[in-house]
Structure formats: C-alpha cells, structure tokens
Amino acid sequence: MDISIKNIDETDWRFFKMESAKHNIKTSEMFSKLVKEHKKNCENTNWKDFLYSKKSLTDEDAIIIKEASNNFRKDFSFG
Secondary structure (H helix, E strand, O other): OOOOOOOOOHHHHHHHHHHHHHOOOOHHHHHHHHHHHHHHHHHOOOHHHHHHOOOOOOHHHHHHHHHHHHHHHHHOOOO
16 A cells, blocks of 8 residues: 655654664565554553552442542532
C-alpha cells in the first residue's frame, strides 16, 4: 500500500531515514517497527495494574463510604 505523510519536519525525516539506513532496513519497515513498539508500550501502562489489582477497601468499607456520601448529598440537596 502506498501512503503519503504530509508536513513531516525535514530534520526529523532525515534522522528517521538515517536510523533506518543504520539498521539496514527500509523506512517502511522502520515505521512498522516503531508502531509495534509503541503499541507494546501502550499495553504496558499502569491501567492493567490499576484495574486488576487487589481491592484497597473491603466491601463493608465501600458500603459505609457510599452511605456517607449519599447522606452528604442529601444534606446539600444534591440528590
């Protein structure tokens, strides 16, 4: 597939071409490697740790906090 990318900084493009030449690969292969590396790094964010970590509150604590929040909201006519 032939794709054009517009408005690339000339210095950045030269650097990109030199890096691909240093590694003896085509610029298209270099681009693909960068995209794959970026995808891999995005998967290794803290979100997985945050979403699937051990609970920091017990279920009872969560209920107490929710009830206190609801009472607070009622006191100030938030719902």
